[in-house]
Amino acid sequence: MIEFRQVSKTFNGQRAVSDLNLHFKTGAFSVLIGTSGSGKSTTLKMINRLVEHDEGTILFAGEEIRSFPVLTLRRRMGYAIQSIGLFPHWTVAQNIATVPQLQKWPRARINARVDELMALLGLDTALRGRYPHELSGGQQQRVGVARALAADPEVLLMDEPFGALDPVTRGALQQEMRRIHQLLGRTIVLVTHDIDEALQLADHLVLMDGGQVVQQGTPLEMLTHPANDFAREFFGRSELGVRLLSLRSVSDYVRRGEQAAGEPLAETLSLRDALSAFVAQGRDVLPVTDSQGAALGSLHFQDLLSAEVSHENRP
Template structure:
């Protein structure tokens, strides 16, 4: 879907991105992460030509992006940012409809699409006629995501979209965007400085430093096979084991054919979350139910120690 080949970008004679080669597959959730000033936001903005690259090539759907009219290119790519960028004097409905209106969609088409997106983001119809100042920060961010998805773009670009939110709202919206990705299969590229957010969302993780890719791969690959001391230190040696537990679910590790008549956890809970339940309950076994709340098996505390091996 998106290919960077030996791409470089400078600002005031200083390299922001150097000789970047990167492939983002169709339908993949790619997360760019790294130290402050490492070039991750610049890399994201070069995809939709908000920032023009100086050298190398960037291809979108097999075509060099400079062959596209910038406005036409951006209408094929949703863009969500930390500040949401909502128009303050427009209603939620009008904000969401920004790109479909520019593309000439009919009023019935727009109305239907707004309803679909409100439902997708768990907002009821009463939000249609509200204004941004009448919304909480989390609700504004949901509208920003809805606007980015409104014209059914091929790619969704997200630059620190949840960075200004409180931890509870942030966690909720992370779950929402993961659900949207699962339902839509869209190509998503997200920039974040939050390691746990990156590990929770990414299919493919790209770690950058000083304008270059240090290592890329699945979250488990970066955690278990760090390519350098920088990678090892970045993910935190003291928290390495806990972060690895976030990459597997209780359902994956539960022992089938066993059951306990106690309060059960759900199969989608990560082993990191299950560890907290083990400690809170002072037990070494937890029953696990599937998505339909049927008995699935039993998770043993001792099995958490086997995660690196598996």
């Protein structure tokens, strides 16, 4: 879907990014992460030409991005940012409909699309006529994402979209984005400085430093096979075990057919969340249920420790 070939960008004589070679596959959830000033936001903005690259080639759907008129390119790409940028004197419905209105969609189609996206993002229809200042931060961010998706773009670009939110709201929106990606199958490229957010969302993770790619791959590959000391330190040696648990689900380690007391764990829960449940309930074994709530088996606390060791020691 999007490919960088030897791409560089310079600001005031300083290289922001240098010789980038990247391939964002169609339908993948790609996350750019790195230190401050690593070039991740510049890389994202070059995709929709908010920042023009100086050297190399950027391809979109097989064609150089400069072969498209800027507005045509941007209308094929939704864009969501941390500051949201909602129009303060427009209602929720009007904000979501911004791009479809510019594209002169029929009114009935626009209304249907607004309703569809509000349902998808978990926004109550009663909010349709409200203004941004009447919404919570989480609701505003959901409206911002809905607006970015309104014209059914091929690509969704997101620059620190949840950075200003409290941890609870941020976690809820991360789960929403994962669900939406699974439902719609859109190509998503997201920038974040939050390691846990990156690990939770990414199919394809890109670690940057000093304007260059240090390593890219799946989250599990990055944690278990860091390319160098920078990658190893970035993801945190001391927190590696807990982060590995976040990439595994209860269903991978359930002892099927066993019974246990306590509040049950959903089989889709991460082992990291299961660890919290063990601590909260003060138990060594907990029951596990499937997606319909039927008993599936049990999970043993000891198996979490074994899982962590076996994955860390894997060659």
